[in-house]
Amino acid sequence: ETGVTQSPTHLIKTRGQQVTLRCSSQSGHNTVSWYQQALGQGPQFIFQYYREEENGRGNFPPRFSGLQFPNYSSELNVNALELDDSALYLCASSLGTGRYEQYFGPGTRLTVT
Amino acid sequence: AQSVTQLDSQVPVFEEAPVELRCNYSSSVSVYLFWYVQYPNQGLQLLLKYLSGSTLVKGINGFEAEFNKSQTSFHLRKPSVHISDTAEYFCAVSPNNNDMRFGAGTRLTVKP
Numbered sequence: 001e002t003g004v005t006q007s008p009t010h011l012i013k014t015r016g017q018q019v020t021l022r023c024s025s026q027s028g029h030n031t032v033s034w035y036q037q038a039l040g041q042g043p044q045f046i047f048q049y050y051r052e053e054e055n056g057r058g059n060f061p062p063r064f065s066g067l068q069f070p071n072y073s074s075e076l077n078v079n080a081l082e083l084d085d086s087a088l089y090l091c092a093s094s095l096g097t098g099r100y101e102q103y104f105g106p107g108t109r110l111t112v113t
Numbered sequence: 114a115q116s117v118t119q120l121d122s123q124v125p126v127f128e129e130a131p132v133e134l135r136c137n138y139s140s141s142v143s144v145y146l147f148w149y150v151q152y153p154n155q156g157l158q159l160l161l162k163y164l165s166g167s168t169l170v171k172g173i174n175g176f177e178a179e180f181n182k183s184q185t186s187f188h189l190r191k192p193s194v195h196i197s198d199t200a201e202y203f204c205a206v207s208p209n210n211n212d213m214r215f216g217a218g219t220r221l222t223v224k225p
Contacts, residue, residue: 004156031211033211033213035213035215040217040218041217041218042117042203042205042215042216042217042218043157043203043213043215044215045211045212045213045214048211048212050211055211056211056212058212090156090157092156092157097209097211098209099145099164101159101162102159102213103159104149104156104157104158105156106154106155106156107155107156
């Protein structure tokens with residue numbers, strides 16, 4: 001069974017650019033959640049997708065957007081990158097919402113210069 | 114809204130000693146509680162979770178945690194730590210397991 005995978009592993013972008021991060025969920029999982037983890041801090045919830053629909057959003061501006069595909073893989077898009085967007089972006093998949101365990105990928109390290 | 118406070122940012126301990134990592138939470142509704150571990154350059158791995166029922170929860174790698182509703186705490190314990198337990202530990206709370214709120218983390222360092 002393949003776990004949660006994320007690509008790319010590292011990325012360097014310039015302020016003002018746009019970036020797309022990708023996540024492949026674990027087999028059989030229909031729910032994907034995205035988190036931002038700044039250096040030395042705990043992860044912060046960005047949003048969750050359940051069966052291709054957004055199912056909850058944290059306190060992030062609209063330039064953070066997402067998508068979930070019919071195979072339940074997901075993308076996180078960030079427009080107009082700012083220096084503070086530099087962080088580890090984590091994706092987690094689960095069998096559903098509610099009490100199901102979230103399985104995390106290794107993350108994508110984004111550096112904005 | 115829910116929030117989590119991890120009371121210790123760093124906990125150094127000698128190998129084979131017991132350890133407790135402290136976590137307090139605040140919430141106006143019933144919540145689910147979690148402890149995750151993060152090794153360097155890796156994602157988070159679930160150690161244990163409290164959803165309902167028994168307040169003493171046992172997890173992987175010999176860890177356990179006790180849910181105390183009156184003190185709004187969910188402290189993580191291990192009776193004897195190993196060098197391999199050195200990692201960052203995160204306590205998290207969620208009303209429904211989608212909007213999961215994490216603490217700032219506790220860095221556990223196990224010394225020989």
